[in-house]
Amino acid sequence: MRILNQRRTxxxxxxxxxxxxxxxxxxxxxxxxxxxxPVLSILIELIVILLAAKLGGDIFERFSQPAxxxxxxxxxIIGNLHMFGIDFFEPFKHNITLxxxxxxxxxxxxxxxxxxxxxKEMMKVGLTSFMVAILGVVAPFFLGWGVGAWFLPAESxxxxxxxxxxxxxxxxxITARVLKDLGKIQTREAxxxxxxxxxxxxxxLVILAVVAGIITAVNSGIGDGISSxxxxxxxxxxxxxxxxxxxxxxxxxxxxxxxxxxxxxxxxFLSFALLVCxxxxxxxxxxxxxxIIGAFAAGLILEEVHxxxxxxxxxxxxxxxxxPIAIFLVPIFFVRMGMLVDLATFARVEILGFAAVMTIAAIxxxxxxxxxxxxxxxxxxxxxxxxxxxxxxxxxxxxxGAKLILDGHPVVSSSTYSAVVIMVMITTLVTPPxxxxxxxxxxxxxxIAAAKA
Amino acid sequence: MRILNQRRTxxxxxxxxxxxxxxxxxxxxxxxxxxxxPVLSILIELIVILLAAKLGGDIFERFSQPAxxxxxxxxxIIGNLHMFGIDFFEPFKHNITLxxxxxxxxxxxxxxxxxxxxxKEMMKVGLTSFMVAILGVVAPFFLGWGVGAWFLPAESxxxxxxxxxxxxxxxxxITARVLKDLGKIQTREAxxxxxxxxxxxxxxLVILAVVAGIITAVNSGIGDGISSxxxxxxxxxxxxxxxxxxxxxxxxxxxxxxxxxxxxxxxxFLSFALLVCxxxxxxxxxxxxxxIIGAFAAGLILEEVHxxxxxxxxxxxxxxxxxPIAIFLVPIFFVRMGMLVDLATFARVEILGFAAVMTIAAIxxxxxxxxxxxxxxxxxxxxxxxxxxxxxxxxxxxxxGAKLILDGHPVVSSSTYSAVVIMVMITTLVTPPxxxxxxxxxxxxxxIAAAKA
Numbered sequence: 001m002r003i004l005n006q007r008r009t010x011x012x013x014x015x016x017x018x019x020x021x022x023x024x025x026x027x028x029x030x031x032x033x034x035x036x037x038p039v040l041s042i043l044i045e046l047i048v049i050l051l052a053a054k055l056g057g058d059i060f061e062r063f064s065q066p067a068x069x070x071x072x073x074x075x076x077i078i079g080n081l082h083m084f085g086i087d088f089f090e091p092f093k094h095n096i097t098l099x100x101x102x103x104x105x106x107x108x109x110x111x112x113x114x115x116x117x118x119x120k121e122m123m124k125v126g127l128t129s130f131m132v133a134i135l136g137v138v139a140p141f142f143l144g145w146g147v148g149a150w151f152l153p154a155e156s157x158x159x160x161x162x163x164x165x166x167x168x169x170x171x172x173x174i175t176a177r178v179l180k181d182l183g184k185i186q187t188r189e190a191x192x193x194x195x196x197x198x199x200x201x202x203x204x205l206v207i208l209a210v211v212a213g214i215i216t217a218v219n220s221g222i223g224d225g226i227s228s229x230x231x232x233x234x235x236x237x238x239x240x241x242x243x244x245x246x247x248x249x250x251x252x253x254x255x256x257x258x259x260x261x262x263x264x265x266x267x268x269f270l271s272f273a274l275l276v277c278x279x280x281x282x283x284x285x286x287x288x289x290x291x292i293i294g295a296f297a298a299g300l301i302l303e304e305v306h307x308x309x310x311x312x313x314x315x316x317x318x319x320x321x322x323x324p325i326a327i328f329l330v331p332i333f334f335v336r337m338g339m340l341v342d343l344a345t346f347a348r349v350e351i352l353g354f355a356a357v358m359t360i361a362a363i364x365x366x367x368x369x370x371x372x373x374x375x376x377x378x379x380x381x382x383x384x385x386x387x388x389x390x391x392x393x394x395x396x397x398x399x400x401g402a403k404l405i406l407d408g409h410p411v412v413s414s415s416t417y418s419a420v421v422i423m424v425m426i427t428t429l430v431t432p433p434x435x436x437x438x439x440x441x442x443x444x445x446x447x448i449a450a451a452k453a
Numbered sequence: 454m455r456i457l458n459q460r461r462t463x464x465x466x467x468x469x470x471x472x473x474x475x476x477x478x479x480x481x482x483x484x485x486x487x488x489x490x491p492v493l494s495i496l497i498e499l500i501v502i503l504l505a506a507k508l509g510g511d512i513f514e515r516f517s518q519p520a521x522x523x524x525x526x527x528x529x530i531i532g533n534l535h536m537f538g539i540d541f542f543e544p545f546k547h548n549i550t551l552x553x554x555x556x557x558x559x560x561x562x563x564x565x566x567x568x569x570x571x572x573k574e575m576m577k578v579g580l581t582s583f584m585v586a587i588l589g590v591v592a593p594f595f596l597g598w599g600v601g602a603w604f605l606p607a608e609s610x611x612x613x614x615x616x617x618x619x620x621x622x623x624x625x626x627i628t629a630r631v632l633k634d635l636g637k638i639q640t641r642e643a644x645x646x647x648x649x650x651x652x653x654x655x656x657x658l659v660i661l662a663v664v665a666g667i668i669t670a671v672n673s674g675i676g677d678g679i680s681s682x683x684x685x686x687x688x689x690x691x692x693x694x695x696x697x698x699x700x701x702x703x704x705x706x707x708x709x710x711x712x713x714x715x716x717x718x719x720x721x722f723l724s725f726a727l728l729v730c731x732x733x734x735x736x737x738x739x740x741x742x743x744x745i746i747g748a749f750a751a752g753l754i755l756e757e758v759h760x761x762x763x764x765x766x767x768x769x770x771x772x773x774x775x776x777p778i779a780i781f782l783v784p785i786f787f788v789r790m791g792m793l794v795d796l797a798t799f800a801r802v803e804i805l806g807f808a809a810v811m812t813i814a815a816i817x818x819x820x821x822x823x824x825x826x827x828x829x830x831x832x833x834x835x836x837x838x839x840x841x842x843x844x845x846x847x848x849x850x851x852x853x854g855a856k857l858i859l860d861g862h863p864v865v866s867s868s869t870y871s872a873v874v875i876m877v878m879i880t881t882l883v884t885p886p887x888x889x890x891x892x893x894x895x896x897x898x899x900x901i902a903a904a905k906a
Contacts, residue, residue, distance in 0.1 A: 038549055
């Protein structure tokens with residue numbers, strides 16, 4: 001009976017597949033109909049990505065790996081099928097709409113993560129986060145500098161400094177996702193990492209301005225470098241944003257939702273919550289911070305207590321309302337991130353050594369973060385591991401370096417750029433399994449200790 | 454106390470506004486930070502649109518008008534502020550990502566609407582829907598032909614036929630939204646209209662192919678026009694799609710969700726429901742139908758009974774999962790549709806007469822639909838009113854006509870095109886209040902009759 005059923009399933013799936021191909025076969029003459037265009041491209045991309053995300057997530061969860069790693073790996077496979085002559089998925093990489101949907105996905109993810117914390121809870125770990133962020137910037141910076149000096153001895157000191165700077169900024173999306181999937185957002189470790197990521201982003205901004213400023217100044221023959229006033233302005237803007245978002249935000253939000261409550265029509269509650277998220281993401285982006293930092297801040301300042309009236313009216317909780325949007329959008333970010341991994345880079349043997357050492361420096365450097373943890377109850381190792389991922393920020397740094405010209409050639413050469421890309425890929429791929437392992441090991445330890453006591 | 458509170462609210466809002474502008478003020482030097490780009494554009498556009506949708510919806514609901522009309526009108530205001538020198542919102546109209554999000558919004562809307570019906574229920578009204586669709590195509594076609602002949606006597610008969618064809622296709626988004634907002638999707642009237650819209654879309658495709666084929670043939674000197682084989686192929690593809698989607702879909706779906714149920718990871722249920730929606734939308738688009746027709750078919754074939762296992766596991770219902778995505782995306786479609794209304798068109802006095810008569814023909818023509826209703830219990834008038842809106846299909850027709858050359862000048866001249874645009878605007882704007890009035894009047898009538906009996 002069971003077998004019969006599976007056979008019937010198979011037959012029906014074959015029919016469905018034939019049917020789908022019947023649709024595809026008409027693709028060439030579909031233009032005449034008048035509908036279609038960019039919507040059709042995004043529909044097929046969403047179909048492929050959602051399917052890859054769910055199948056990848058399923059397989060990796062069966063092997064006790066985080067679902068996000070499955071999304072990354074399946075994305076990587078799809079993104080590299082062109083090596084085998086399958087070019088169908090190539091346009092996915094260049095579709096701006098898909099890129100924007102992916103970015104909205106990670107914004108929604110950080111908003112969700114922020115919602116699970118409060119400003120008060122973050123304040124408690126504030127100093128620790130600050131120390132973690134500082135160590136997590138200083139150590140990789142000098143390690144990167146050293147690696148640069150070792151592999152590129154002929155280059156000037158400014159090139160080495162730039163490579164160091166490229167290794168500093170943590171990309172918190174991956175870590176946030178792993179913490180969320182494991183239900184660990186409420187832990188002290190998670191709060192320290194998230195707080196440090198916010199501070200890290202601000203520090204990254206400052207470092208970029210300083211290093212790029214110095215190189216531009218050196219290049220133009222002015223010995224002065226970047227003015228300390230300009231650096232102060234950057235710090236001021238970033239700090240003002242975070243403090244402003246939290247202080248003014250916390251004050252305004254209750255009145256804001258009281259006003260929203262008076263509005264008629266459907267979906268007011270969710271829309272007004274999304275508005276806070278989008279507004280703070282937007283402002284963060286405007287002043288040069290990552291939009292996800294704004295989304296996280298938005299999540300922090302929204303508390304259940306603001307929603308009491310909506311909840312009394314019988315509306316769903318904000319978590320229940322955001323979750324479906326996250327289910328739709330978040331995998332787009334991770335599958336797309338996987339797709340952008342170009343495996344051909346790994347074939348460039350001449351840079352593999354440089355890339356390997358840079359990756360080791362990037363990973364080892366962030367382990368210095370654990371030195372900021374004095375508290376024995378906190379899982380130090382998880383914090384060091386959670387800070388590993390370098391994402392788009394590292395790539396942006398390298399991209400800017402590739403455009404900066406020093407002594408007639410770019411500060412970041414094409415082979416250095418490739419090495420940075422490899423470093424970003426590996427730090428992204430190793431974090432989920434390492435972090436999961438460390439968090440679950442600690443959990444087991446505590447259980448054993450509890451059983452003994 | 455109350456006043457004090459409101460004053461405090463006001464002060465806090467001023468602070469928030471200043472803060473927001475502080476952000477905006479940094480916009481010019483935000484480039485250096487490295488983040489941003491297309492994501493920031495979409496964020497500000499989403500902020501404006503969500504706010505306009507909720508405020509517009511609120512105000513119109515207070516005046517007992519459908520929320521969707523508020524979204525359209527507020528969109529229209531935003532889209533025409535450039536007349537007063539405010540150019541800030543102009544880029545919104547040309548952002549492809551926003552266009553795609555809007556299209557995804559209307560796809561999700563029709564999927565939601567389809568979920569509230571079943572194939573069986575649609576079959577019951579099948580014949581009536583077919584008659585409604587036929588009358589709703591034939592009457593406006595000949596009325597439009599007449600209007601063309603009257604206003605453009607110097608033009609050839611083919612131009613008049615083309616104008617008639619432009620008036621045929623119903624755009625069901627607006628009507629579906631009004632029916633949904635009033636909780637009337639389950640009514641017989643709603644099912645007839647939705648069924649007719651599906652058939653209408655197929656007929657529109659056929660008419661377009663025939664008329665454009667004839668003109669191309671006349672133009673190239675071949676008297677033969679379009680071959681009946683080509684027309685048959687179009688009909689075959691469309692009918693095969695609908696029958697295939699419903700028959701094969703209904704067979705495959707139970708096995709599909711049984712397979713999905715075995716997958717690990719979060720969000721499998723919603724993702725696999727969305728996959729059905731996106732896949733059928735995509736195939737519909739490929740064969741030249743509106744993607745929303747595919748989305749509607751997807752909603753039709755998904756039934757609660759397929760989800761029993763997921764529901765037993767404690768997952769939310771499909772309606773609860775889709776609703777937040779709809780709250781986020783659907784208003785984008787309607788506000789954007791309002792934004793694209795160019796009020797300057799109405800200032801072209803020389804075409805206003807033509808546009809007015811064409812609009813009357815478009816509205817009056819669809820009232821013929823009510824002749825297909827023999828059943829006294831059905832609200833005939835609501836069906837005629839629900840079929841009024843002409844949307845993107847009319848514009849696509851006109852756009853194709855503008856590109857077709859006959860006797861050395863385009864079949865659809867720029868003034869005819871403007872008249873079509875005005876017709877589309879007015880039919881879109883008048884439908885929500887008319888339809889709401891008719892549906893609620895009938896409801897009251899029935900209540901009074903019930904009270905008397």
